[in-house]
Amino acid sequence: MTERRVSVATHWGSYIAVVESGRLMRIEPKPDDPTPSPIGPGMVKAADDSARVLRPAVRKGWLNGEPRAHDTSRGADAFVEVSWDRAITLVSDELRRVRSLHGDGAVFGGSYGWASAGRFHHAQGQLHRFLALGGGYTDARNTYSTAALEVILPHVIGGHPWSYQSRMPMWDEIADNCELVVAFGGLALKNSQINPGGLARHQTRELQLRCREAGVRFVSVSPIRSDAAGFLDAEWLPIVPNTDTAAMLGIAHTMLVNRWHDEDFLRRCCVGFDRFASYLTGEVDGIPKDAAWAERITGIGRDVIIDLARRLATQRSVIMVNYAVQRADHGEQPIWMSVVLAAMAGSMGRPGGGWGAGYATMDATGVAPDRPFVATIPAVANPVADFIPVARIADALLHPGEVIDYDGRRLTLPELRLVYWCGGNPFHHHQDLHRLARAWQAPDTVVVHEAWWNTSAKFADIVLPVATSLERDDFAAGFSDPHIVAMPKVREPAGESRTDHQIFAALASRLGYEREFTESRSESEWVRHLYEQTRATLGGDAALPSFEEFWRSSTVALPPLTGPFPGNFGDLRTDPRRSPLPTPSGRIEIFSEKIDSFGYDDCAGHPKWFEPEEWLRADRSDRYPLHLISNQPASRLHSQYDNGGFSLDSKINGREPATINPLDAASRGIADGMIVRVYNDRGSCLAGVVVSDDVMQGVIQLSTGAWWDPVQPGRSGTLDRHSNPNVLTADRPCSRLSQGPSALSALVDVERYDGPLPDVLAYSPPSLDGE
Template sequence: MEDDSQLRVTPFATHWGTYHAEVRGGKVVGVRDYADDPDPAVIGPGIVDMVEHPTRVGRPMIRKGFLEKGKDSDRSGRGREPFVAVPWDEALEIASGELDRVRKAHGNQAIFGGSYGWGSAGRFHHAQSQVHRFLNCIGGYTPSIDTYSYAAVSAISPHVVGHFARLVLNQATAWPHIVENCELMVMFGGMAIKNAQVTSGGVGRHTTREALLAAKRNGTQFVSVSPLRSDAIDLLDADWVAARPNSDTALMLALAHTIHSEGLHDQAFLDRYCTGFDRFLPYLTGQSDGQPKDADWAAGICALEAEMIRSLARRMAGKRTMITVSWSMQRADHGEQPGWMAIVLAAMLGQIGLPGGGFGIGYGSENGIGNPVLPFKFPAVPQGQNPIAEGIPVARISDALLHPGEPYDFNGRRTTYPDLRLVYWVGGNPFHHHQDINKLVSAFQRPETIIVNEIWWTPMARHADIVLPVTTVLEREDIAMTHWEPLIVAMRQAVEPVGDARHDYDIFSGLAHKLGVGETFTEGRSPEDWLRHLWDQARQRAAEANFELPSLEELRAREMITLPDPDRHPVLLESFRNDPEGNPLETPSGKIEIFSERIAGFDYDDCPGHPAWMEPYEWLGGPDAEHYPLHLVSNQPRTRLHSQFDPGSVSRASKIQGREPMTMNPIDAAARGLSEGDVVRVFNDRGACLAGIILSDTVMPGVVQLSTGAWYDPLEPGVVGSLCKHGNPNVLTRDKGTSRLGQGPSAHSTLVEVEKFEGPLPPITAFAPPPIKERD
């Protein structure tokens, strides 16, 4: 019998690092960083008090009004009504009954399967795979298309250079080539190390900081174009170009204009590897519209000195230059343009396909980008085939719920929103990542039924009808393995499931059996059987690529293994550069498309056939700045992944009087009579929230920075337009697609005003469970 006082140490992996859990008496009491990690994430210890946090969903729950009246309940009760605890079998009976009712009455396209994939770093207990497999087993569902992270650039990339994830991300020029060859790195959107804490699927060694510093030691110079000086670590000594937010495409055009007008471009590269430069050039020079896109023109848009722009262009043309674009750049109005223009600018320099030159999109946005990619693909839980062909862009969920049957454009297609009657959400919190939460609250009052598998009482769980409690990563067995990371981790169960929590797999198995597809979903396998099946597949694929993996028993005994470095480190588009005829791109022309006939054929006024500067709907250079003179940067947080672990000790330690911190330039604060530590009201026409003030000149004047992820905490739950007491910036952002091409989120085109909050501060209630009623 185990001594309760004995300390056990158990390995596990997360999207932000690899750890050993310290367990005593069946409780998690601490975590240890992976010993070989040179730059551990600050997020890690936040899990300790989250396993048994008061906001844990302990039992299956049904919203009181839904339990009484089902689909005919008052849906405005979502977010404010109490919940009733019910036994598992009853919860599964109600949930399966609703799924069956909706698919029979309205068709499977009326079911939306929402999941964002960050629920677990483990390969088997991957929430997105589990829910999609289950829904496909019962006839399919309406899926979401692409990601909030990079929807706009993902949509434009196949038309211009090739598939975004498969090419631009997975074949990104590896850090060793940058360290050895790059002379100048120009970072549009900077390269914030806090974002590189994470990689989808797990992290062993955090490599971004050490790679940047190695490049610095080898002579690389850095330029960071961002409204935040902190988007480049101080040790890089980066030149800070504080361009007005959303003006980056204009700056890139001006750089291109100088390079072309001074004869610094590589015409031979443009002729051989690109198409459409001749169609783009009249716009660049002003021949087509009377306005040259020169440095003097851009200076007024970007609030920069024209000579500085010209000087930067000459530096770029005179050195081996890597142009990088952060994912945050394209989460703005016309977000497709900066990614496209960065590719054009790199093509004009003629260094695409050379080690340390060309372009990259996403360095620093995840730790894995720039790491050598393994030459084989790890297996995943098979999701099956979805008979429902039509999905919706991921950032258009509110529009789909509010406007069923209405037409919209997306990437060359004209289609209509489905009539969604049931939402099944697993492994995600849209009240973190979706724009205009007040609109989202209204949207989530529309479907007949909302089912959520969730660990904690997140805002999404509070707005559900049926909440099914799920285990944490520390309460189950799994394996962490991802192609961006050589470390494979045997994730061992550290503690017993808390309360009545079950694995997603067990929940879906139960629902599948009630719906008559139990064997189809499980294939007769237990979770342990699935883990062995997936590991056997991994061993086979690795062997085919001349990598040897041990047995599952040996992996568990060793706890983790590190695969050897691949023989070859990628250089983005190197094979294309070496032989463009033999290795054509997956574009219509097989070349880099500076002008896209396909996009031009879509006839979108918000995304023409070549990259262009188009004024954002909301920015400091526009008329709205008269009323709302501060540009809001709602970037990713440092103390959590998205909204995960916001109630934990690490995130809460960063708060100011319990509110999310907001960084502001002292000049702007002085003009409003604000001091460090004040709680302020941040507002515009869409909504308002409270935040605590940090004063710093690392934020340019006219800009405030308020990270996403503070759990939505309305003063009046369930009421559209209520003040968020806690500091969620998405009560302020506009829910508008980047363009008709990408339909991505445009959160970074947001203006606000700030004033000191007067009166007693309302208490934070985001981390307290909703009222729970026992059955009469």
Template sequence: MTWSPTTSHWGAYLARRTAAGALEVRPHPEDPAPSPLLGNVPDGVHHPTRVRAPAVRRGWLEDGPGPARRRGREEFIELDWDHALDLVAGELDRVRREHGNEAIFGGSYGWAGAGRFHHAQSQLHRFLNTIGGYTSSRNSYSLGASLVLLPHVVGDADAVLRRASTWPTIAEHTDLLVAFGGLPGKNVSVTPGGVTRHAMAAALRNFGESGLEVVSISPLRDDAPPRFWGRWWPIRPGTDVALMLGLAHTLLVEDRHDRAFLDRYCTGFEVFERYLLGEGDGTPKDARWAAGICGIPATDIRALARRMTEGRTLITVTWSLQRTEHGEQPVWAALALAAMLGQIGLPGGGFGHGYGSIGDVGDPGPLLRLPTLPQGRNPVATFIPVARIADMLLHPGRAYDYNGRRLTYPDIRLVYWAGGNPFHHHQDLARLRRAFGRPDTIVVHEPYWTATARHADIVLPVTTPLEREDIGGGRRDTHLIAMHRVLPPHEQARDDYAIFAALAGRLGVAEAFTEGRTPRQWLEHLYRTWREELRAQGHDVPAFEEFWAAGQYRLPPGPEHVTLLADFRADPERHPLPTPSGRIEIFSSVIAGFGYPDCPGHPAWLPPAERPDRRHPLYLIANQPGTRLHGQGDIGAVSRAAKIAGREPLRIHPDDARERGIADGDIVRVFNDRGACLAGARLSEEVMPGVVQLATGAWFDPVDDPDRPGGVLCVHGNPNVLTADRPTSRLAQGCTGQHALVQVERHTGPLPPLRHPSPPPLRPLRSQEDTP
């Protein structure tokens, strides 16, 4: 069989179907560092958890729409497609007529399969817009705090997140890289939309050859790059801001800060200066004060501050640090610290956000607009910050603060989800479970019986990228990929587009949704429109037929050397920042004017609501996995091989394990007042004492907790049964799922069976006349 090109969020690759019907994959021939996540792909295509036919929860089919505590605990009835689509269309029409389009929530937070046309979120939003709109969500779980804060302090989040200084520039010019959150290599094989050439591994090799020094500040030793050539600073989780303030205080009192830069390029430093000196609260934020909070000796803090002034220094912050309570503060404090050094806008110096968090930050690839399916206009203005879905469902009509506005949660009657899994992304899953019991109806498009599908009322089976044609490419990708179909659709699975086209026909808006085009015609139309734009810019772009036959098009190269805010540095009058002052806002009068006690007008240390105690003495870090993308691929070979007795591994320091009588390979119970999960113990000195690490993404597999009446135990090891559904602040209302406080004990009873690798109870229904 012929190898066909395709792409994924973990990279471009080649695939083919064998004569026996199995799937083989191999890396793209131009990829110097293919992702190991490719090893998860073959097992997933015909896994038992594939949704094989439209299915409806028995209680919804028998009793009709309405709140239901049985979601996630009840069998499903399989229906034929016409019957299922009639039910969905009828319910959409009922909710629109009785409650208005605001009562439909179509957030569908992303990470569905890669592809520019079959982008599930775009397909859903386009469809809902054609029928009158929907309540939407804003921002992301990954960057909820940063996407709101950065426009206030530098004017444009994309300037920091999408046009960062490139790896070649850093390797050539940087002397010292101070990495808050480290530079975790496990994350960089992933880029939204895909990447053909994974470049960070080569960049890190260049670092070693250039003599660049790295200080990795993280509770995890292996958040540093492979072949680490710097120093690991183990820091108490959630205390990076205190360390940044201690460094800034040292620069200030030793007169090592760049006053001229602060005067010309920044505003509000005098307010921050008074805060550092403790003039308002009587507490100078000096190195000794910082040491008492973060656990790093004051002498080391002072020495690092001095070292940062001796050469070109780049200060970086991973996305994980803003995914915590008061997550706005580490980003803002690091920016202020970089401003005090006066190197922002100079090659190799200044500030960065997201290096090591995702594959395209620092990538020198082209930054081009790629073909995109138009979503249309949403007539409904109502929205929520994406991480506030449980609050919205549980508390309709409640007022809340967001970015200077006073908003009200809508009364959602129908949730329509396509291309996402909130039971992966969200926190306090027991609370989310209760929230999912409130709407009248939940409709989900899914290839797999994920926890979200199991908590739905109507589940429609959709294809995976290998079962359809598409065009693929990421934000800084070097290639546009022709994604050929490799496999036939699984059982009765259909494309999202086909499902929405059928619903649009039932609701009288077929032409508005499809514009009379088939999927192949849409691909040709999107490509042709995009090609005309690039040709107008002087690029030689092949016709669609030539592109499709070749399997890829090498995009025009981007600049190898880029420096963040270089134009602003060169001439702040001609290139002002889009902030109220036109400068970097170390103090923001706008944010201060909001009056939020959990996000004042300048970077500040704000103690967390929870602190270690006798009952919950361990910090849990719920970080991104190295064996899958979020929950995608958890059923694959690479992810399964890392598990212990089928449970997600929990890393624990040998001293903490010894104190609890835990040996390597034991099954342990991890718990707090929100919930509990089982995991496999992996003893490791890569985590500092007092810290345990349990990656996100294990498929939620809940049972009633025998040790906590009314509580939930995830028998597979999903850490979001433990994390708090608490916003970063009133400013951003972002996700805080990175940390939690827990206790760990050896599990001694019988092991509960794992249910997530099999579908829920299903009963076939032969015809519509058999409906209960």
């Protein structure tokens, strides 16, 4: 047999795929990657497993004329496999029907950017281009990962929601200049396995280690000890979940009353500190937000808070805040308050100091401030202006016409009659999956592009099989990663799979705009065109080699970006008049007149402590005394490759591990390795137990991403045989400002599961019949 070795790029790194006689045999790390992710080799197991969608399939009930009945059986129905010609006819006819009867805004273009790496085969870009050219669609605004952050930061520091990435200190600056890092939400290295768009090599571990070797001290404020790597020797401050804002307020009050705060920076470079200080001291409400007050809420000792305030104010420091803390009730507050605390501490705008968000959440965060332009599938303006906040899809389906608040606007939820989902898995990332399943019955039709029979495919009406990233040509360029990586096809698509682009081109042909969609280019011509466009923009031969040379070498470095980066806090500190921020005042908005004018009762004009609806001090904790931390998994990216070898090997008797403190386990008669039922009044799921003091008492940790496997699909509250924590999380907005998800504000309890253990059917296809 002839062995072929092919360089591949994924969201979790670059590898060598080994192929024999067209069959994928193994995936090996590249030798120059110091910390390769084990997710990559696990892709081999999933490449040809029984869950692959091999032919177009249509739900029987829909095919029998039931698409507009609201009591359909999406999620439980059998499917009929059909030819591609029939599938294209069904989808194009249904798009025509819905647009003609209900308007273009009745089509929802559902997608999530993590679909797969690649500049051309970008699922969201392909879907939105196709729908925009066809008349338009209702889009979603913001992301599940960072919705609260994306809305609040433009008010506080100005600029594009993601511009903060180029304005915060990089790891090398921290190593050279910083003395103290305080990380709210921790710095879990498991999250830095990935990078949206692809990754040449992992660097975060090396850079964190360099900081520690340079003498930087770390404090991790998190309910989970391992949210900071062991080699950091971090001081662990276990905190009651959802109380980060209260901890920061206690630190800020201590700085203020001891006059440790940076009065000069606050006066010259910020607005509204006096109004915030009145709240901090209790002048407004009679409650001083002092260290003793913070201790009662957070569980962190008064003396510890006072000492941390002194250290932050007297050492070159960085306040880091992870994305997890804002996926909670009132999630805007810890983001806003972390900026205020950094402004008070004295290091804002100084080399290696100040504030930053998302460190270690993705590998490139803190590695480079940005990367040069790299071309991608060109966008087309959407003729439909309507949108919904990303986490409000179930609300829109259940309550069309309802008016909601969003960032000072009043939005009317549209009536969505056709959901077209390409890229991502809504039955992974949405909250309260039983509610979503009810909402999913509302539209006339659900069309899904999928490579595997995951939950989203089983809850669709028409499933179109798509090629994976190993089954097509492309090139990758990750977020802030200064490389382009070739992605040549490793193997032929499984079964009758087609690329997203091929599917949309066929549909566009039926609908009369194929030339506009494809621009008369083949897929290989598109890949070359985008590379050449990038090359020309960056300076031609001097910047990047020819396409042929790039394709042979597999990885090329992009020319470095040196800035200047707008909104730099160092420039603001030096001269706020000559270097204003893009905020209404030109300065950091500790008090925002604009937000205050919205009149929201759950987001004031300055950061505040709002009690979460679900937390360990709530009345509800009498019934459900454990706080659920549904964080990102170590064994896959979200739900991608839950059927991969690495994810499957991490499970306990086929279930996702749930980590619980020894004291909580003992009081319930639970031992390591047992199967348990995790439950609340929204639902329940099975999980395998890991007993460990890695989590603080009163907390249970169950990662997201296990494919939802309800015993009785369509029956509200039915047991999940698998371990998807989003059967337990609440589908409520974190506030009226951002309407972001509040997944990490959820209380549960856990008990031994002593009944017959049901088989996991998450990876089994539905019943399939031929035409």
